[in-house]
Amino acid sequence: MRLLLVEDDPELGRRLSERLRGAGFAVELATSRSEAEDWPDVDRMAAVILDLGLPDGSGLDLLRHWRNRRVETPIVILTARGSWQDKVEGLNAGADDFVVKPVRFEELVARLNALFRRQQSSRATDIEAGDLKLDPLSRSVTLAGAALPLSRQEFRLLHLFLRRAGQVLSQADLIDDLYALDDERESNTVEVLIGRLRRKIGRERITTLRGMGYRFEK
Structure with a gap:
């Protein structure tokens, strides 16, 4: 499964990409809103992991942009912002899950797998x-x-x-x-x-x- 990771911290992006690949995912990395917004096949990704604090704009605005374009790819927000207001705003903007940094890698993978299971449960499995x-x-x-x-x-x-x-x-x-x-x-x-x-x-x-x-x- 292919994932798009939108993360501006180069070290975190590198480490998380490596661990996700070790868990069996193919990972693409975008380091800015503009790069992610111009990604050619975001609608073909299994999921997007999205940071909110991007250097050239708001991750929430990017999320709304994709949803307004009817991109249905599951989107998981991964951010240091952990207030309930941030969570409500993110979920209302169209996120499928909201994960607060720091998070154990095992929990992130479990949340992704749960998201994929929910996706599959709405359609014929086999x-x-x-x-x-x-x-x-x-x-x-x-x-x-x-x-x-x-x-x-x-x-x-x-x-x-x-x-x-x-x-x-x-x-x-x-x-x-x-x-x-x-x-x-x-x-x-x-x-x-x-x-x-x-x-x-x-x-x-x-x-x-x-x-x-x-x-x-x-």
Whole structure:
């Protein structure tokens, strides 16, 4: 899952990004309101972690800007401001959660996972394609009723394919969804990952379209 962290403190941003990546997230970092506001695919992030005290404007105004643009990405405010008035204002502006610094990293991850569970509970949990079934909540996959062991990246790739079954996904689409900007983003990395996934679920399920990308067959 990809996260956008909006944090102007370079040291905190670096440390938090590293720990989130260690917990299995792909993390992008924006250090100002203007950088975050211009982020090209914020609506495709799994969540945004937003600081309120940004050097070039208010995090609350940025939050309102996104909600006015109908960006539905879950947004968690992470700030040193801890008064009940700040919490009410943040939640009323459209935040999904409000976390006060300092916070234990384990609590932050637990809150993110709780947020994802709430998101998933409002829609059908399992995603199916023939005899292939993926459960995003338990992060499990079965093939013909048998558990199918997948690596973290294989699971994320399959989840993406199932969510966009029948659509042509370019290598750039796959790279953007699977990897943070400063991760390894070579096209051959994606090709190797697709090759491994094909061997586990069947080559015929993923079609290569030369010069265009890949399509998961419904």
